[in-house]
Amino acid sequence: MAKSTYHHGDLRAALLAVAAEQIAAGGVDSVSLRELARRAGVSHAAPAHHFGDRRGLLTELAVEGFGLLADALAAAPDLRERAIAYVRFALAHPGHFEVMFRRDLLRPDDPRLADARARSGEYLRSGTASPPAALAAWSLVHGFASLWREGALAGSALATDSDPQALARLMVGAIRFE
Amino acid sequence: MAKSTYHHGDLRAALLAVAAEQIAAGGVDSVSLRELARRAGVSHAAPAHHFGDRRGLLTELAVEGFGLLADALAAAPDLRERAIAYVRFALAHPGHFEVMFRRDLLRPDDPRLADARARSGEYLRSGTASPPAALAAWSLVHGFASLWREGALAGSALATDSDPQALARLMVGAIRFE
DNA sequence: CCCAGAATCTTGACAGCGACAAGATAGCTC
DNA sequence: GAGCTATCTTGTCGCTGTCAAGATTCTGGG
Known part of the structure; x- marks a missing residue:
């Protein structure tokens, strides 16, 4: 939002927000990078670029x-x-x-x-x-x-x-x- | 030991002991049923019989x-x-x-x-x-x-x-x- | 003694995962 | 507009948990 959109919006912030939400709901073990990516509407390897x-x-x-x-x-x-x-x-x-x-x-x-x-x-x-x-x-x-x-x-x-x-x-x- | 040995010794107790050891050493996320089975010298699906x-x-x-x-x-x-x-x-x-x-x-x-x-x-x-x-x-x-x-x-x-x-x-x- | 039946363990398979590599696409700079 | 970089995709690998089906060993009653 603030940083404008690259390819698909502010993915980095979106992933962090979804991750926090998911941990709160189902514990940290329920967080998978692939599921976060799915929820953010990007491919399964996209998170790796931002967070390694x-x-x-x-x-x-x-x-x-x-x-x-x-x-x-x-x-x-x-x-x-x-x-x-x-x-x-x-x-x-x-x-x-x-x-x-x-x-x-x-x-x-x-x-x-x-x-x-x-x-x-x-x-x-x-x-x-x-x-x-x-x-x-x-x-x-x-x-x-x-x-x-x-x-x-x-x-x-x-x-x-x-x-x-x-x-x-x-x-x-x-x-x-x- | 106490319950005598079935197929391969007292697997149930052995798995619990190895699991506690592994958690202490590397955290609970480092525990995998397959690795426990390996360390106990049994096949990968043996733990399921005792613990589901x-x-x-x-x-x-x-x-x-x-x-x-x-x-x-x-x-x-x-x-x-x-x-x-x-x-x-x-x-x-x-x-x-x-x-x-x-x-x-x-x-x-x-x-x-x-x-x-x-x-x-x-x-x-x-x-x-x-x-x-x-x-x-x-x-x-x-x-x-x-x-x-x-x-x-x-x-x-x-x-x-x-x-x-x-x-x-x-x-x-x-x-x-x- | 032996032989059903149960307890225990093995083998094989499947989908989901994290991680890596290589390529495609979009935005930025000059 | 050309090069360059950041961003994202596609494909693959080994590992995992779980399930199903079969093999092996133990146990108890005749």
Whole structure:
């Protein structure tokens, strides 16, 4: 759209969007380059030109994700809201989130990935009393988001009647960092 | 071994063991039924007889995993030690852990899986002041184990010089449940 | 002892996948 | 408009999961 159309439109962005959608719907294992190509209306080998291989595409998605996460964290005023923002990001962008922490699916030494990761990492560490507290805060929200996303909390007495946002606030309110 | 040997030894257990090993080494995506069969010295279709399909095998691994986790949690005297035991389990049995919370890879309504999950869930919820505190504790250790396993903590100033056990203790010590 | 029947494993086949190579087509630059 | 590059297509290969059909071994009752 923005970059105008080459052969068949902005294929690169289209593939990323469809991929995120597909991961959110069926998990990352349900993503096949050939199916993405089909959905975008191009031939089965077209994605390779933009991303090299499957890792390349998922790495690009992870870079996007860390950028979005950093923005979300930057907009939060304090530690508590930053924690909630982390959860909100994971739930709002499940397709990105699912890939960001799956190193086995990514190009491990992509510099753009390292940069994006570092940038969001700064926000994660800011505003806590101590390094262990920062680690605890990150682990807490990351664990919650992962468990919720996997449906592991479905059996819990709490999980049924609350939306995840409210549940996350409740959880964060149940602990104190010191 | 225990069940004696049929055609070619105790294939079922052998496949599960090799699978756990392979997941720990190269991630769950690196597991192929054909390669497992090769490593066990049987034909490519032999695993299907014991597990049906790939989901069946991974589901069995998850059932095993939840059993091991429940045992580990049961042996811990108090909440704090239970938290550490959770982390220790995840690090000691990465092949099992990686599969247990990946619902997309498992048979979603396997009754044995549901049972095993419920059994370990009981221990997770026991000994905490309130349901939100239990959720926080679980999220905390689950997040930490996930992040550590993915190498996401490698950049942290803390992570370099400590072993994960000690780091987990440090982290758990940095918060208070109320 | 042996022989049905079941459990276990093998062989063979098929479609879908990621990756690579080689060629076609469209857009850009000078 | 000629060359050049980016973009996409076509064709192929080996690998995978899954299914079907057959072979082999174990087991239990006469």
